[in-house]
Amino acid sequence: MSVSGVALPDARVLRYLGVRVLQVIPTILAIVVLNFFFLRLAPGDLAEVIAGEAGSASPEYMAILRQQFGLDQSIWVQFTKYLTELAQLNLGYSFRNSLPVLDLIVSRAPNTALLMLSSLLIAVVLGVLFGAISAQWRGKWPDGVISALSTVGFATPLFWVGLMLIVLFSVELRWLPAGGMQDLEHSYTGFAHMLDVARHMVLPVFSLAFFYIAIYTRLTRSAMLEVQELDFVRTARAKGLNPLPVTLRHVLRNALLPIVTMTGLQLGALLSGSVVIETVFAWPGMGRLAFDAVFQRDINLLLGVLFFSSFLVIVSNLVTDLVYALLDPRIDIR
């Protein structure tokens, strides 16, 4: 009936957000420093890669390239320069792609977001559904089947799932495209374009979701079994409520709390999972961008992608906290 406890007062939320953003600054700074120095540990640099491709790796040519890219300066000068530019929200220039890093990220990020959010949505919906069924029929055959499948899902590597799905649905059955984001032979527009992208999405989204469906299934099952034993569920049954309202309103509603926490924490892992999936399915997203940047020693681009990703994870954790406060009235935002 009443939603007064759910509607959060704006001033308090804003103050809370302000405090949280201030807390985030040292975290971001640490991430930036670690990224910068760790990436220098990898042998080779962009000049070597480009010179190698050109086939004329003379010391003079490489020295010119290094001077051009700013790689001839000391690491401290490079670091100071990087920090100053970052403070102005300038992520630098990708010499490899001849484009500003930010432009590259902005062009790829929506594709990754599409992949990740679709996978996450499917994983949460199916995982919670399977977990709820499993908990409700604990020890019966549906629980057995779901538990067995989720163990398989839990133990199977992402890339293998992707490859097997390609073998089955693209190679053998020829139902779905094996990779890419759109049909290269036709250029569809409007609704046909959406349909085309959707067809290309099916396999990568399910490959990525596979593991997470298993995680959410197990999490939901154990959370629901735990909540089922609590006193207020007994109260709900003593009220004469039917089993479905007891499960949905009382058990599941409370079991969702740990699931929300887990979802927030896993966004980072999901991002790294999408690097694998984007590589397997030639999906033009940020994961692919990072993957290519590693092999091309395109440090500026890689730093940009990593910075952007960590920023996303931090923001998603913040959103998780807010959602949690919405779901659990006992948590006061301060």
Add this chain to the structure above:
Amino acid sequence: MTAHASPAVLDVADLTVRFRTPTGLLTAVDQLSFSVSAGETLAIVGESGCGKSVTAMALLRLLRSPPAEIGGRHVLFEGQDLLRLRERALRNIRGNRIAMIFQDPLSALNPVLTVGDQIIETLKRHTGLRGAAAHRRAVELLDLVRIPEPARRASDYPHRFSGGMRQRAMIAIALAASPAVLIADEPTTALDVTVQAQILKLLNSLQRELGMALILISHDLGVVAETADRVLVMYAGRKVEERSVLDLFAGPLHPYTRALMRARPRPEELREFLDEIPGIVPSLADLPPGCAFAPRCSVAYEACSATRPALLPSGDGGAVACIRAPLAAGGVVA
């Protein structure tokens, strides 16, 4: 059997509850019979583990089965045998004609639903009330259980209520559908002493106003003396004595009842130590063959351990299960 002329609203005959455990079958309640009439308060008293809470839960078949197995001759209520009623029909009685409140009001309410919503849930399930009318009724019920500012409090979550307030809210939920029988399982045990008295007073006055039968489960003889009309004393899953409250306190017949009374703090007679009952409650897994209390009893002799004593009428409308009872009674009354 009772001094009350009104017919029984709930009649329990030979109720037996067993639990299937890895080590064997435990009998938690053994052929328990009692009845309660409208407007009457029956107290069921005993130490922890004597089966009184299991009895309360078994009446509405709220125990999970397995492991619990509920049997007996009948539990008659409004012409229906609750032991043989189908689950669906039983749900129409739970929270509607027979309601229950529990020991720990802190955990008996769902933390993520407002108190008002939890009352409305019962109203929607068992009465025709919906929407604004249901909300109005919920506020009335909170007012009935003497919660100040009921309209505002209805939209609060349980964590904003004190322990006593939560138990009042639980009572409001229980009374929502105007039940004929209210089962209160240790309703004041988790509360402060001053709050205990308030809740008992409230229960008593509500019972008078609404003409309900009240089954009060308690281990506290002080609570029982103030509230009950009739008292049933349980030991190791069996009824050992049942008397009107005046008769019982004037002259307890069973040695166990007398021991319980001596173990009770009495303000008129300050002592450094309370009397305790020697020994421990026997394990339900290996009850002695005769009287279950015999090993701890101060007046037991060989015959006590030979056969299980039958319930005998005590002459004042009560009953006692002790072969030494007449002798013991003489000692106390004189």
